[in-house]
Amino acid sequence: MNNTLNNPNPSLAVGRYNYDAIDHQFLKERINQFRSQIERRISGELSEDEFKPLRLMNGVYLQLHSYMLRVAIPYGILSSTMLRGLAYVSQYYDRGYGHFTTRQNIQFHWIKLEEVPDILTHLASVEMHALQTSGNCIRNITSDEFAGLAADEILDPRIYAEIMRQWSTLHPEFTFLPRKFKIAISGSSTDRVAACFYDIGILTRLNEEQKPVFEVWVGGGLGRIPYKGKVIRDDLPPEHLLAYIEAIIRVYNLHGLRNNLYKARIKILVENLGIEAYREQVEKEFATMDLDQYRLSDELVAQIEGSFGRPVLENHPGAAEVLAKHRQQDKEFDRWVKNNTHPHFHEDYIAAVVALKEVGQTPGDASTEQMHALADLADEYAFGEVRVTHLQNVVLGHVQKDKLYALWQGLKKHRLATANLGLITDIVCCPGMDYCSLANARSIPVAKQIAALFEDAELQEKIGPINIGVDGCINSCAHHHIMNIGVLGVDKKGEEFYQIKLGGSSYKEGAAIGSILGAAVKADEAVKAVEKLIYFYLEQRQENEHFIDTYRRLGTAPFKEIVYATA
Amino acid sequence: MISTDQNTQKETLFALTANRFADGRVVWLTAQGYWSLLLEEAQIFSSKGDVETAQQHAQKDVLSQHILDPYAVELNSNLIPQTTREKVRAFGPSTHPEFNPRSVQETMPNE
Incomplete structure (x- = not known):
């Protein structure tokens, strides 16, 4: 079903929607509007209370040490040009780095307010913006980092993510929702987006007629009260995607609590109403809608798809053999290939995952120099396309197998070849109290x-x-609730303590919210506790068991005992 | 009157902090009335009443777009903030010691 090979247009940036004149004009007008708002704030015409919602609508937060600008990376796709644009911002407006988040955004932590319009102007020149990165709106829509290359893909989710982005950006009904609203979409039935922990999570499967349909999850979420979502519909034809999610959000907009910040997310509403009652209301709303107006016709989808650049994937006989030879000759490279690559549907290509998790470095941070290096390497080896993952790593998606060794050597020069994907040092981490207010x-x-x-x-x-x-x-930006081991910082009279959770799992198969192990402990004790948990698991595990398997077999009690017995 | 913690009878001192309007940087009110990036230049208040009075006076700096959200921070007798959060604000992110406002290679001090 994958059509990545169809209609390649080398003039367009690969893997993403390329802006037209209307898009550029819209961003220009929006930046001018915000520039005026900042000028009015600086002059004192606007108070901070009046200005705050305006700056948040443009991605500007006030954090502990400075203003922070959060920039959207729609469905996680960057062109090398966009990445160089981010590098430029990091170099000339920040302090030489950016922080990739778990929502496929990037944050700059040392921003001056009066420079924001110039930053946004520069970002707009590379078709980027900071819209929908804050506020009670539909936020940046995330997707599968292997979209368009995974062998199990049924349809390209980026096309539908882009349609939802355009639909939601200026939708008048959804500018002031009860709370923020997060959507993730995958084009395969394999969950690589943590679909059941989103406000709306969308997976794709083939129905009995072998036609793609969406499996729509609703009411998932993390934060103060984590919930695994529920399937509201498992056979949604793609043509009705917009109508159906609009119906879901209309019901939420009507009934969601607005007087209690902690109970305002859709997960609370779905839990309180029950999925059957929520579904009934959504279907009722859906039945009243003019579906012709919302229908995603083949022509409309093709139009959006036509604005995406596509890689020209040629056959390279012998590429796999060259890769095998390189792996045999260089054990360090072999380890990286084993841990940090993902199969491509084209047998002569492979996806390389660049871990931003070198031991000693801040997870998810990339320096100006690393951003430039990634952009250069993407141009040389991956059709100029870079993907940002929800686990704070980066993917170069379409790499010829016989050139993977050269790519790896290039990555090594910039400390980007850590071979730890999915291993214990591939830790997901929020900025925490070093930055976040x-x-x-x-x-x-x-x-x-x-x-x-x-x-x-x-x-x-x-x-x-x-x-x-x-x-x-x-708030769980690092998803501690749904990690095998989750560590949560808490405050006790001004001191830092850490609570440990065990048994979380992010994806549909086996999705679970972790269980609290015991009382919160100080930082050094929390680190020691993780060490004890790991060595206990190594002692107890049976053949082929992963940590989560051993935990599920043994339960919480023995792990708790090992951590707290000598505490 | 010097404030004391009712339980420990330890002396509590205060400084007045805010974020600078232009760039959000952490600033501290000095005895001379300007706002400094350095905690060590902060005016130290020995009573909660005095720092609250200073906080009220600081509203003029809020209205003139100089600072945002002034509030009192409790310090210990070594003039170090009592809470970890305020230590991080005062000395910069612990993961980037080079960003300490004093621009020297030092980590957040222990009490």
Whole structure:
């Protein structure tokens, strides 16, 4: 079903929607509007209370040390030009780095207010913006980092993510929702987007007639009260995508609580109403809608698809053999290939995952120099396309197998070849109290200390697949609720403590919210606790078990005992 | 009157902090009335009443778009903030010691 090979147009940036004149004009007008609002704020015409919602609508937050600008990376796709644009911002308006988030955004943490319009102007020149990165609106829509290349893909989710982006950006009904609203979409039935933990999560499957249909999850979420979502419809024809999600959000907009910040997300409404009652209301709303007006016709989808650049994937006989030879000759490269690549539907290509998780570095951070290096390497080896993952790594999606070794050597020069994808040092981490005004505790130092304990590559492989998330507050940007090991920073009278959760799992198959292990402990004790948990697992595991398997077999009690017995 | 913690009878001191309007940087009110990036230049208040009075006076700097959200921070007898959050604000992100407002290679001090 994958049509990546169809209609290649080398003049367009690969993997993403390329702006037309209307898009450019819209951004220009929006930036001018915000420039005027900033000028009015600086002159005192607008108070901070009046200005705050305006700056948030443009991605500008006030954090602990400075203003922060959050820039959207729609469905996680960057062109090399866009990445160089981000590098430019990091170099000339920030402090030489950017932080990739779990929602396929990038954050700059040292921004001056009066420079924001110039930054946005520069970003607009590379077809980027900071819209829908804050506020109670439909936020940046995330997608599968292997979209358009995965062998199991049924349709390209980026096309539908782009349609939803255009539909939601200026939708008058959804500018002031009860709370923020997050959507993720995958074009395959394999969940690589954590669909059941989104306000709306969309997976794709083939129905009995072998036609693509969407499986729509609703009411998932993390934060203070985590919920696994529920399937509201499992056979939605793609042509009705907009109508159906609009119906879902209309019901939420009508009934969602607006007087209690902590109970305003759709997950609370779905839980309170029950999925059957929620579905009934959505179907009722859906039945009243003019579906012809909302229908995503083949022509409309083709029009959007035509604005996406596509790689010209040629056959390269012998490429796999060259790769095999390189792996045999260089064990370090072999390890990286084993851990950090993903199969491509074209047998002569492979997807390379660049881990932004070098031990000692802040997870998700990329320096100006690294951004430039990634852009150059993407141009040379991956059709100029870069993907940002929801686990704070980067993917170069279409790499010729016989050129993978050269790419890896290039990555190594810039400390981008850490071979730890899916292993214990591939830690997901929020900015925490080193930056974030919402945080109760620092997360980055804890993540770094855990990673340092397991730096040895052989030890990491011995431990095997595992994921760890470290959060500085209950908002759960690092997804600690749904990680095998989740670490949550809490505040106790001004001191940092950390609670540990075990048994979380992010994806549809086996999706679970972790269980709290016990009382929160101080940072050094939390790091030691993770170490104890890992060595206990290594002692107890049976053949071929991963950490999560051993945990599920044994339950929480023995893990709790091992952590707290000598505490 | 010097404030004391009712339980420990330890002396509590205060400084007045805010974020600078132009760039959001953490600033501290000095005895001379300007706002400094350095906690060590902050005016130290020995009573909660005094720092609250200063906070009220600082509203003029809010209205003139100089600072945002002034509030009192409790310090210990070594003039270090009591809470980790305020230590991070005062000395910069612990993961980037080079961003300490004093621009020297030092980490967040222990009490």
